[in-house]
Amino acid sequence: MLRSHRLAAGLSMEGLAERCGVSVRAISDIERDRVRRPQRRTLTVLCDVLDVPDDARRRLVAATSARPAGCEPPDPPRYFTGRAAALRTLGDIARRPPGDRQQATVVVVTGPAGVGKTSFAARAATDLAPDFPDGRFFVDLRGMDDVPTPPGEALHLLLRALGVPERRIPAGLDERATAYRSVLCQRRALVVWDNAADEAQARPLLPGAGPGFVLFTSRRRLSGLDTAQWLSLEPLPAEESTAMLRAVAAPAADPTGPAAADPTGWAELARHCGHMPLALRVTGQRLSDEPGLSVGELNRRFTGEQARLTVIDAGAAGIHTALSLSYRRLEADLRRTFRRLSLMPGPDFGPDPVAVVTGVDAEDAERRLEALVESGLVDAVPADRYGLHDLVRDFAADRMTAEEPDGVNPSRTTLLRWWLARTTAAGQHFEPGGPASLTPFPDRRAAAGWLDAERGNWFAALRSAAAEGLHGQVVDTVDALHWFSDSRVHLDVWPEVFRLSAESAARLGDPRTEAVHLNYLAWAQAICQREYADSVATATRALDRAVRAGDPAQQGWALLYAASGHTGLGEHAAALRQRQRAWVLLRRSADREGLPQAMASLGTSLLALGRAAEALRVHQRTCRLLRDPRYPISAFARAATDALNCRRIGDDLAALGRWPECVTARREAVARLRANAMPASEAVTLVELAEALRRTGAAREAPAHLVRAIELADDCDDPDLARRAGELLAELSGAG
Template sequence: MAGPTLGGRLRGYRTAADLTIEELAERAGVSPRALSDLERDRVRRPQRRTLTAVLEALALPPADRDLVRRAADAERLPAGACPMPEPPPHFTGRGDALAAIRALAGPPDVAAGPAVVVVLTGQPGVGKTALALRAVHDLAADYPDGRLFVDLRGTQERPAASTEVLRRLLLALGVAESRIPAGPDERARVYRGLLHHRRVLLVLDNAADEEQVRPLLPGDGPGLVLLTCRRWLSGLEAVHWLPQEPLPPADATALLRAVGRPHTGDPNEIAALAVHCGHLPLALRVTGQRLHDEPELTVPALNAQLARTRNRITVLDGGAPGLAAALEVSYRSLPPAGRRTLRRLALVPGADFTADAAAALCGVDPVVAEDALDALVESGLAAIRPPDRFSLHDLIRDFADACLHRDEPDGGRAARAGLVRWLLETTVRAGLHFEPGGPGPVAGPAGPALEDTDQARAWLDAELDNWFPALRLAAAAGRHDLVIAVADALHWFSDQRLRAGIWTEVFRLGAAAATSRGDRRTQAAHLNYLAWAQTICDADPRAGVVTAGEAWRCAQAAGDLAQQGWALLYDASARTALGEHAAALRLRQRAWVAFRKVGEREGLPQAMRCLGQSLSALGRTGDALRVHRATLRLLRDPDYPMSAVVRAYSDALTCLRIGIGLAAGKRWPDSVDALREAVAGARDCGLRTVELGALIELARALRHLGAAAEAADRLATAAELADELDDADAATRVRAELAALRSAAAPR
């Protein structure tokens, strides 16, 4: 005879405590309706937080609490075999993925080895389960010993326990209930023994984590496992990853036509509708079904509605229960903190974010924010992007934005301002790691640990699509001090990411903010940064000359000799790019004088190195080498007061110039030594563009030395780096050097 249900136990304990439903609901902080549904067994799988709150309010002893929790667990996984569902109708696309699964499965007569495990990952609604079921349908004949399906319920509050899943699998494999071992290890041993010689295809759907999955994976045997999960189960070993993305445009439109009205519709309009659906199979199916069910609805009319709305889901659903209803149920089932987190995530500028950003949005500790994000992942409302980031699909972001404007009086304006402040203050903290003197104390909300340049660099790279739009928002809001602080802090970091495509705007915003404050010295500094970005990043030296001249005039009006020196240096760099080497030499000599006069420690070695560059361009190679070596001695003098970061940058750049100068004199062994130092130094500093140039020059010098193998290795590294940096000019130089290397190796 079965014991009391979960609802019956809760009702009994409430009655024994002489509490009404309303009284217990008030104590637990849940709604009377939710409690009533629990007691009447209308809800058999309560949220963990809800059940914990009720147990706390009842003040039950530990033994009774365990009884209730076991009753809840018993409701979560019905017993029985593991029948395989049919694949969804109108399955479309995924040809490459199906071919990959078939190739991994191998021929049916292959000798037994380790069972093949294929992990299908991706965001909610991307069609992981549909793909797995279609693969099972296609491969069914190859697995005559059984095809089993288990929903692991990884997105629910309490995922399926692996011990109970093993029991179900053993039953499905023909083991009598009375012969199933009690312990999990013994169950796993029997399970693997049964699969050792059987061709079984197993779908483990919606996995939670590695701990849940590991006991369910066969060992050796001819079977195939298709595992679907939203999380990246990176701790699993000996598995094949097959991540899934939204459908390609052609497949997305084909699915819309298949589910909707197959023979009607302008192809361009259908393609636009697929874009509005985010190419997400779930949204495409819902939209296609609506087109099928509403013959009067035209695709152009639906597109017009979608183009005008902030909430595409409501339009796609057309007032019928669909995506919006499903998401609303999930939203309402979240605790208040979870609902607030979801709706405010619509304010994140970029495609993904961290728990720290969510904490800033919600004004909570990052640990609390991470718990809320984990709940969103489990509810299918957010996705995890490895290693430690989260994201919302575009349609869920639309839904969250609608909730924000519906449920928060100010539409999230205060939350957005808080996020902008947090992003930019953290950007300042990160950027200061690259400044002379290193980071200092920065007031403001707490942020991620940024203990060294590696962590700071990683944060700035990962959050580029968040902090850069935040900078624009701050500028538009007149937050001049914050804009200037960000541009100042990123000045030295910008050397490491020359091709990020943002620096002209960053420094133009900084200069504009300084102008608005009437601060001529700061205006000069940011105009200098802008002149550098125009010349080096945008390859527009004529604009650089104009801006550097403006910077010099601002610095002169402010009486700032150091900024005058920097303006002269940036003017000289622009003129060098224009081929005006004599003018550049004169400007650099003036900058060197200005830096010596004012004691500008960071600028002096820069002026010396640039002087050597001008001398080299004018054919005065010997003089250039002498200046570069004097610069290197200064940089390596431990008594010279200079920040370690700038010293390291300058050392790598100077070694590169020395190596190039020695190569010009055909002093190949000495050139190789200097260029190896340049490569190592640039790599240590994260100066990827400098490293790329040094690798190409080093390969050239090695070729002349006859070290063809090392030259080829260096060029292979350079080719990869040029591709990463999207540097077409460098890629051309790499190809030219490879051609020269092959020509030198060819028989004569």
């Protein structure tokens, strides 16, 4: 009612606040029904400024005096969108026949601030009305207030709503809880205890036996309620999020206007809101209230210098206020831990880096993280990890800046150095000589597992470290990751990783170091991105730096990577010449790892030029070199190079039409690639093996190889290879 009068007067909330002296927040709370009984003098001044007629003024005052007589659930918001799967799940639980249980059903709907728990409960209560003929009841426990509703008071409200006369309501908490259970056990009623503070408040409100259904909503998990089932709400999917935003902003969403013709603008705005219902509601309301504000303008503000929460809330009670309520209820050590989680470089993390940034041991860090999960501010991620929603991370960063301004940069630098040091230690397990000293990882398998799990963190840490000028540590870390990258060719991070290290190397002013990292980048451009011209250009720069440094080994590697680029461009004669030069340089410099790679790639050029027999002889010679125990090369480099060389031998034999031998070579290649955890190369070789088996008339086992190839191709995000394997599988199945 207030909003309709304000809009009729042509005023925004800010304009009304300026004229009447009532805060924007107070006006917002009244309009959004967060305050049911505003002070009479506040209503009087609002009505005076808005020139509300007497009859409308009386209706407005009467509306604020009315209270739900029987704790009736509020109507679901008009803009409620989505949640179909969660509502179905809740409905299935609620409609379970009473005979299946003796205890009344209890469900805890949990989720972070702003995810829409109360709206969800209101929607569910409406949907379930036919299933609960003995009544639906809704009590706000005010769990985020400084003094939440005492459970005894909450029970008093509910007992009155259940029809218990005032004189028969006991005085003590335990007696009221007993009376509540006694009344509820005879009724098929639905009770919503909204916004529970903690288990201590919720436990007396648990029902006993009977057909009733009790629903708690809480930012905390309330994991101490042993009889409960849990339903966790997440941010909305992108499509539902966009739909909700447009529904709230309906008055501004002219179906013929430019915004309607630009669905990407709405989708982008929903993404800026983190797909959180509260943020969507606040942002949509702004668009509705401010006709001059466009979707495009709001998106521009989000991409500007203003903090995202500032843009969303715009001075009103919104996400920042909601998160502040949860934050201020934390103990001091948890507030400090929460603030410092904003410094984590990646989307999720374990306890170890939290221990580093908070100065406690890992066990205490894990205890704090679990407490923050229980509070609803931190998400529990599978595999014993933790994460923050984007808007919650923004809030944590805001608190860090406000409360520890002098600690932001030192803490971030300490954490970055830790991430890079730990990444270096893991990567050293893949270097030819292995780690020079003890590392936190017992073996290569453990190191690989850590690097895979923490990729989002160490990759983001590299970016931040390069931006902050930690060039020496960036170079050292990427050096350690170089050999690991050979086993994870399918990852899309390597071009960026090696670009960062090449730029850091250039800033260090050492031409040999720059040549090394330019060579890494040239490899990534050719092998990972298939940007062959760029790879040739980068390798040419690397060759220039290597010549300047007087390093023949790096000159040889630069020629090898340039040859890879020329091969991708179909310039096989040029590639052969460069590989011949590389072989000479790497042999002269006694580069143990480079020489067999030069030989193997030389054979690849010969095969591309139609000289399959020569290619086979070169690859067989490479095989003998790699399997000679007297040849001084690290075990990892020997095994990985040998596995790839086996695949090349299979290619040579296929070109010569020697299919039975080709099958044998490719079987061996698959086994060696699998043993060395090289899934991208294994997937390709499995398809090639299936093709060779078909050529020999032994295609019966080929489908199993192709199914495995499709799985690996999907894992490695290689849709072209997955499609190729699928087509061959369909062809073989049709032939069968």
